[in-house]
Amino acid sequence: MSLLLTDSSHATGVNLARAKSELRSALTEARAGGCSIGLVPTMGSLHDGHLSLLRAARAECEVVVMSLFVNPTQFGPGEDLDRYPRDEERDLALAAEAGVDLVYAPPVEEVYSEGFATHVEVEGLTEVLCGDPARRGPGHFRGVTTVVAKLFNTVQPDVAYFGQKDAQQVAVLRRMVRDLDFPVRIESLPIVREPDGLAMSSRNAYLAAGDRERATALSRALRAAARSAREESLAAGVEAGRRELEAAEIDTEYFESRDAESLEPVTELESRPVLIAVAAEIGGARLIDNVLIWP
Numbered sequence: 001m002s003l004l005l006t007d008s009s010h011a012t013g014v015n016l017a018r019a020k021s022e023l024r025s026a027l028t029e030a031r032a033g034g035c036s037i038g039l040v041p042t043m044g045s046l047h048d049g050h051l052s053l054l055r056a057a058r059a060e061c062e063v064v065v066m067s068l069f070v071n072p073t074q075f076g077p078g079e080d081l082d083r084y085p086r087d088e089e090r091d092l093a094l095a096a097e098a099g100v101d102l103v104y105a106p107p108v109e110e111v112y113s114e115g116f117a118t119h120v121e122v123e124g125l126t127e128v129l130c131g132d133p134a135r136r137g138p139g140h141f142r143g144v145t146t147v148v149a150k151l152f153n154t155v156q157p158d159v160a161y162f163g164q165k166d167a168q169q170v171a172v173l174r175r176m177v178r179d180l181d182f183p184v185r186i187e188s189l190p191i192v193r194e195p196d197g198l199a200m201s202s203r204n205a206y207l208a209a210g211d212r213e214r215a216t217a218l219s220r221a222l223r224a225a226a227r228s229a230r231e232e233s234l235a236a237g238v239e240a241g242r243r244e245l246e247a248a249e250i251d252t253e254y255f256e257s258r259d260a261e262s263l264e265p266v267t268e269l270e271s272r273p274v275l276i277a278v279a280a281e282i283g284g285a286r287l288i289d290n291v292l293i294w295p
């Protein structure tokens with residue numbers, strides 16, 4: 001089904017809503033007609049990773065909504081909120097090309113009105129890896145869960161699509177949906193990579209040529225870790241990955257093996273999927289990557 005919102009149509013042909021009220025009225029008819037609604041939340045600066053989510057949504061849902069919002073509450077003090085890459089015209093053109101029915105691109109005041117005081121916080125899972133108080137801290141995930149809960153309430157999607165690139169985010173959002181009874185199915189899609197293995201990210205734009213080359217060590221380390229974890233042991237895998245990063249002189253924030261769902265530390269491959277995840281700052285860009293190992 002395609003939505004017809006002539007008054008909200010952008011030059012690219014995609015329907016564009018800036019206000020919650022526009023978004024809601026655009027979706028009322030679709031919802032009343034029993035159409036399935038897929039939501040792809042993004043912060044824009046679209047690349048093939050985002051497009052893979054849009055394609056999956058397009059294939060599975062009758063109405064595809066993409067949100068385009070650089071969410072200030074998930075950036076810590078001193079992080080890259082101000083310089084985060086933004087190119088709305090290009091993003092709208094790519095969304096139109098991908099067959100998105102409606103882009104929701106609200107201004108900050110539409111999402112966080114004056115006196116905003118309610119937050120959604122998932123405990124435990126948000127205090128490790130990227131949420132470790134010594135690193136980004138749980139405030140990052142509080143920003144993510146709050147904005148995604150708001151998007152779920154405004155869009156009321158049947159399915160929401162996220163990338164496995166942000167594996168911890170997926171684990172946290174699955175827990176939020178389960179704990180708060182959101183009637184949404186979370187779909188997580190595989191990491192899309194550059195030909196040399198680097199996981200696609202809007203933040204890769206920050207990398208100067210030499211750092212861009214060094215950054216390939218992240219995926220190399222994860223591949224080495226996965227291979228050695230399967231052939232030898234998980235501990236040997238983690239060691240192999242760390243050695244690869246040391247050789248590339250990359251200082252990691254973490255390189256760890258965790259249960260993919262609970263994010264508890266694990267040291268052996270048993271019956272559950274294991275996540276090996278890495279975060280490192282390279283040339284001023286904070287990059288993350290991971291690999292999932294199925295038993």
Ligand code: AMP
Binds near residue numbers: 048193
């Ligand atoms: P972002 O715009 O960075 O907030 O990302 C929006 C969505 O795209 C999130 O669900 C990300 O996990 C997903 N995503 C980002 N990079 C990739 C990638 N390389 N492969 C697959 N999904 C990705």
